[in-house]
Amino acid sequence: MESTRAKIITAAVRCFRDNPSDTLEKVAEEAGVSRRTLHRYFENREDLIESCKNEMLVSCNKAMILAYESDPGPIIKIRNMLFAAIEQGANYAFVKRIYERSNFSDLEMKKEFESDDVKSKWFNLIKELQKAERINPELTIPWIFNLFGSIIETAIYAFESGDVAKNDSRNFAWISFKGAIGLKE
Amino acid sequence: MESTRAKIITAAVRCFRDNPSDTLEKVAEEAGVSRRTLHRYFENREDLIESCKNEMLVSCNKAMILAYESDPGPIIKIRNMLFAAIEQGANYAFVKRIYERSNFSDLEMKKEFESDDVKSKWFNLIKELQKAERINPELTIPWIFNLFGSIIETAIYAFESGDVAKNDSRNFAWISFKGAIGLKE
């Protein structure tokens, strides 16, 4: 049975992803608890948002590290990271939304992304593929990074909306990302 | 000189794109007018949002139709539609956000998309390319449709954030979209 705190965070992530100013009443309702209870767990809106950020980052980073370590080859590493992110669903989409308006070099400064070095691992994988001329040299790494996130988000939304079955969304995402960066396998 | 009404709508689109509940004070500030003035032009928040929806749809649809009519070939049509959407910038991104949570078949029912038949034109172009076996047959049209929107949005955000120069974002978007759907030219 999921804890009340976890239920609230899950609901908050879902609500705040699309509307950062959604009412706490709405979040509580989405969580299936009363607003009074929500306030018992979180001091205020800011506390709730920070908690969501922290937990979602930890969760996504963890999944991505596992995916990274799941195979020695760079291509499978990237593929598994893509799948791991899609599996995170709303979590990943929430994190993406938070950071959407930051540019690539700003992100490099943020501690959140250095904590587990997910981004630098990902960065090095792409660099490796570029060096080996296995992907399109015209595309910059910032572009590829943003595209990676967008395709994941597309897969998450396609599944959530009912347009695409879960397995299909994973496969389509991989096919599309590969093609988009001109990856030669 | 841009009219006050237009300034407010532009500002609202920018604000509401990322936060549908942003305060009207914020929108007014973004527009460079007082909130009192904003209230003179728009009855209430709902009126403002509806106006934004209508105007952005008209603007985007118009640009897309022009792009569609700019060349007889299906591939250049699609390319130009992609570029036209990127050129719309915040307008397109706003429209995309509004409809993000609708699935493909729901969108087919909405009059907004039937008004100028942009979507059906786009749909038929992709269908044509599928039939001619010029794109990857594994990918479904709903997936391709959503991906098209995501890549456009990626280009818009990449440019806005400063990661990618304007011309580069256009070119990267086209290269990536082509590759993603396996388009053979």
Next chain:
DNA sequence: GTAATATGTCACATATTTGAGACATATTTC
């Protein structure tokens, strides 16, 4: 079954946002 803990309902004070009247000031029109 009892005690401890968790949650919901209710009420309320406070904070924030909204909508609009009144009037001053700025800008545009002729």
Next chain:
DNA sequence: GAAATATGTCTCAAATATGTGACATATTAC
């Protein structure tokens, strides 16, 4: 330059959102 129009500032009432105490009720632990 005068008149008309547009906008800003200020104020205030109403609406909405937030945070929390009190107490009842439900659930869990022993």
